[in-house]
Amino acid sequence: MVKTIAKERVDEITKQTAEPAWLKESRLKAFESYLKIPTPCNRDENWRRTEVDALDLSTLNVVVSDSKEKSAAKEPAVVTEALSHLGKNLPYIYTTPQSVEIGNADSALLSKGVIFCSLKTALAQHADLLSKYLAPENLPTPDFAQNDKFYLMNQSLFNCGAFLYVPKNVILESPVLNVLSSGVETSIALFPRVIIIVEQGAKAEFVNICTADKTKAADASESLSLVNSSIETYVGANGNLSYLDVSDFSSNTFAVSRVYNEVRKDGSLHASTVALGGWQIKSDIQTNLKEPGSKSDIRGVVLGSGSERYSFNTIQDHISPDTTSTINFRVALKESSSSAYLGTIRVSKEAQRTDSYQSNKNLLLGSNAHADSIPKLEILADDVKCAHGATVGPADKEQIFYLMSRGLSLLEAEELIVTGFFRQVVQSCPVDGAGDWINALVADKIHS
Amino acid sequence: MAAQEPLLKIEDLWVSVEGKDILKGVNLTINPGEVHAIMGRNGSGKSTLSYTLMGHPRYSINRGSILFKGEEIGDLPPDERAKKGLALAFQYPVAIPGVSVSNFLRASVKAVRGKEIPVKEFRQELKAQMALLEVKDEFLSRYINDGFSGGEKKRLEILQMTLLKPALAVLDETDSGLDIDALKVVSSGINTLATKETAVLLITHYQRILNYVKPDFVHVFQSGQIVKTGGSELSEELEERGYDWVTQELTPSGVA
Ligand SMILES: Nc1ncnc2c1ncn2[C@@H]1O[C@H](COP(=O)(O)OP(=O)(O)OP(=O)(O)O)[C@@H](O)[C@H]1O
Numbered sequence: 001m002v003k004t005i006a007k008e009r010v011d012e013i014t015k016q017t018a019e020p021a022w023l024k025e026s027r028l029k030a031f032e033s034y035l036k037i038p039t040p041c042n043r044d045e046n047w048r049r050t051e052v053d054a055l056d057l058s059t060l061n062v063v064v065s066d067s068k069e070k071s072a073a074k075e076p077a078v079v080t081e082a083l084s085h086l087g088k089n090l091p092y093i094y095t096t097p098q099s100v101e102i103g104n105a106d107s108a109l110l111s112k113g114v115i116f117c118s119l120k121t122a123l124a125q126h127a128d129l130l131s132k133y134l135a136p137e138n139l140p141t142p143d144f145a146q147n148d149k150f151y152l153m154n155q156s157l158f159n160c161g162a163f164l165y166v167p168k169n170v171i172l173e174s175p176v177l178n179v180l181s182s183g184v185e186t187s188i189a190l191f192p193r194v195i196i197i198v199e200q201g202a203k204a205e206f207v208n209i210c211t212a213d214k215t216k217a218a219d220a221s222e223s224l225s226l227v228n229s230s231i232e233t234y235v236g237a238n239g240n241l242s243y244l245d246v247s248d249f250s251s252n253t254f255a256v257s258r259v260y261n262e263v264r265k266d267g268s269l270h271a272s273t274v275a276l277g278g279w280q281i282k283s284d285i286q287t288n289l290k291e292p293g294s295k296s297d298i299r300g301v302v303l304g305s306g307s308e309r310y311s312f313n314t315i316q317d318h319i320s321p322d323t324t325s326t327i328n329f330r331v332a333l334k335e336s337s338s339s340a341y342l343g344t345i346r347v348s349k350e351a352q353r354t355d356s357y358q359s360n361k362n363l364l365l366g367s368n369a370h371a372d373s374i375p376k377l378e379i380l381a382d383d384v385k386c387a388h389g390a391t392v393g394p395a396d397k398e399q400i401f402y403l404m405s406r407g408l409s410l411l412e413a414e415e416l417i418v419t420g421f422f423r424q425v426v427q428s429c430p431v432d433g434a435g436d437w438i439n440a441l442v443a444d445k446i447h448s
Numbered sequence: 449m450a451a452q453e454p455l456l457k458i459e460d461l462w463v464s465v466e467g468k469d470i471l472k473g474v475n476l477t478i479n480p481g482e483v484h485a486i487m488g489r490n491g492s493g494k495s496t497l498s499y500t501l502m503g504h505p506r507y508s509i510n511r512g513s514i515l516f517k518g519e520e521i522g523d524l525p526p527d528e529r530a531k532k533g534l535a536l537a538f539q540y541p542v543a544i545p546g547v548s549v550s551n552f553l554r555a556s557v558k559a560v561r562g563k564e565i566p567v568k569e570f571r572q573e574l575k576a577q578m579a580l581l582e583v584k585d586e587f588l589s590r591y592i593n594d595g596f597s598g599g600e601k602k603r604l605e606i607l608q609m610t611l612l613k614p615a616l617a618v619l620d621e622t623d624s625g626l627d628i629d630a631l632k633v634v635s636s637g638i639n640t641l642a643t644k645e646t647a648v649l650l651i652t653h654y655q656r657i658l659n660y661v662k663p664d665f666v667h668v669f670q671s672g673q674i675v676k677t678g679g680s681e682l683s684e685e686l687e688e689r690g691y692d693w694v695t696q697e698l699t700p701s702g703v704a
């Protein structure tokens with residue numbers, strides 16, 4: 001199915017918002033490419049184990065909220081929960097299909113020229129700054145810009161999101177939060193876009209949360225919603241960004257996200273992504289190590305249950321010499337959930353002395369759970385350190401016996417093993433308190 | 449008053465692993481509070497017996513029975529056996545990366561005792577036992593057996609036994625791989641464990657542990673059976689004369 005999104009949607013967006021001319025141009029260009037590109041299907045390598053056919057775009061209601069952002073009246077529960085681990089009174093943006101709220105905007109974090117606001121506000125107030133990243137001639141060219149229908153869909157239709165700008169040498173010691181809740185709506189399409197810019201010598205922490213009001217979760221097959229996000233991060237020379245993404249969508253959400261990270265000379269990026277729910281989550285993460293000495297450390301935690309499907313593609317693109325990247329992706333699957341991981345390490349001819357590491361471990365808990373893991377190496381330089389490894393299998397029987405011999409039930413033993421499996425990758429997450437928070441989220445989902 | 453019921457009564461137990469018979473008719477009775485030692489050659493089936501008692505799914509019981517507190521436990525999963533008061537200190541404890549010792553100990557004690565223990569109370573109890581076994585605090589935040597030395601693993605096993613206070617503790621070579629000081633510490637741990645409430649089945653290769661922990665009975669294990677039973681003097685004799693002596697005694701012609 002996947003029918004197409006009508007051109008009027010793009011026109012609506014460009015009309016409703018007072019956007020700069022270059023952005024309209026950019027949207028229309030993306031839409032033209034979007035129309036030309038064939039719809040993906042699960043025979044495509046990148047779309048293995050997804051059920052993209054089930055999506056009928058023509059029935060989706062594209063949310064175009066033109067409401068102005070306002071100060072939050074009351075802290076949403078999801079924010080309170082996150083802040084109880086990450087630190088009180090951190091600035092946050094809370095977006096729903098109906099409204100955009102800003103909380104703790106008076107935080108001392110948002111001084112010294114730091115900008116943290118909704119993307120809409122940023123486009124109205126800081127258009128020149130944004131044009132350096134969003135104008136057609138300045139757009140990045142990750143793999144998915146060439147041929148990915150969903151990425152182009154977002155580029156033409158994005159209608160909410162957040163912007164963080166940290167000027168040169170400014171250090172943010174605590175994270176800012178961007179929360180998107182798709183609420184209780186069904187049959188909607190949301191196109192968030194998040195832009196994070198950490199200038200030379202600056203440091204920032206950013207927490208991105210996608211959630212839904214699950215109290216009235218709808219039946220997946222009947223009223224699918226689409227959340228199609230684009231996240232772009234730019235880390236300047238000697239800059240440092242810690243990014244944490246937590247996705248816990250409702251069971252009727254088809255969530256597609258495209259993450260593009262760019263790291264400059266001696267800069268470093270740490271990004272953790274935690275996927276805990278949704279009908280299907282399809283995520284591509286490309287990290288371009290653009291200049292010598294740049295580093296990236298990407299971690300993934302995926303806990304599937306029911307018939308959820310996860311598909312992650314990561315690309316570690318070593319463009320310059322002396323660059324370092326590590327990826328640790330851990331997936332645990334209950335019941336008949338499934339996951340496909342495709343990990344590409346790319347080393348250009350110039351990128352000598354690259355040090356690259358990729359690990360993907362899959363724990364199959366359900367007897368009908370399934371995981372694929374495919375490493376892909378495209379190495380053109382000759383002086384390279386590159387290691388990769390993948391495992392797929394059930395929980396270790398001797399570990400289970402050990403725990404059960406000490407009184408734990410099979411279920412309790414498995415839970416402990418799964419939390420341990422994830423703890424190894426989240427414990428050292430540089431965002432303070434994130435490790436414990438993720439452990440708690442994982443424990444919640446295992447118990448549910 | 450009725451005669452005291454045995455704590456454990458194993459009768460004609462036949463067990464196989466992957467189709468291969470390992471235990472071939474084990475008989476053993478342990479009364480509450482008794483200390484039994486099992487000695488025997490490598491590969492004679494001692495660990496197989498301990499795994500079978502605890503309910504490892506790999507071992508299938510083909511004949512015979514295991515009565516614990518008068519009840520057949522052969523079909524029970526390991527956690528239910530643990531809750532009935534059976535515990536096993538492993539010869540080769542596995543590492544569980546990512547799971548901290550303190551989290552695990554709390555979960556385990558809670559499960560076996562069947563109730564939540566107040567954090568403070570548990571801490572106190574734990575600290576006391578740790579002091580006794582000279583286990584350093586830092587072990588609590590480490591992952592279970594992950595990167596532990598052989599001796600450290602054995603200490604942690606004994607620590608768990610003393611916390612769980614089972615009716616029967618099966619200690620599978622808990623004295624192997626220990627240095628002289630550690631042997632003293634672990635032995636005194638076993639001594640505090642062996643009370644009227646806790647019977648001990650001590651699988652060992654060495655007589656020296658029996659200098660610390662006096663067994664009421666010593667059994668010789670051979671080819672999947674208990675072939676000889678005696679008092680603590682038997683272990684000394686074994687140490688002196690080796691297992692061949694038992695074999696010869698059993699087959700007077702000297703031909704097995
Ligand atoms: N999973 C298995 N597959 C095949 N054979 C096995 C398996 N487990 C045990 N055995 C065999 O059963 C026999 C008894 O082993 P067991 O571990 O019980 O000996 P043990 O008396 O504890 O020896 P040790 O003193 O060396 O610890 C050995 O021959 C061993 O190889």
Ligand SMILES: [Mg+2]
Pocket residue numbers: 494495496539620621
């Ligand atoms: Mg053994």
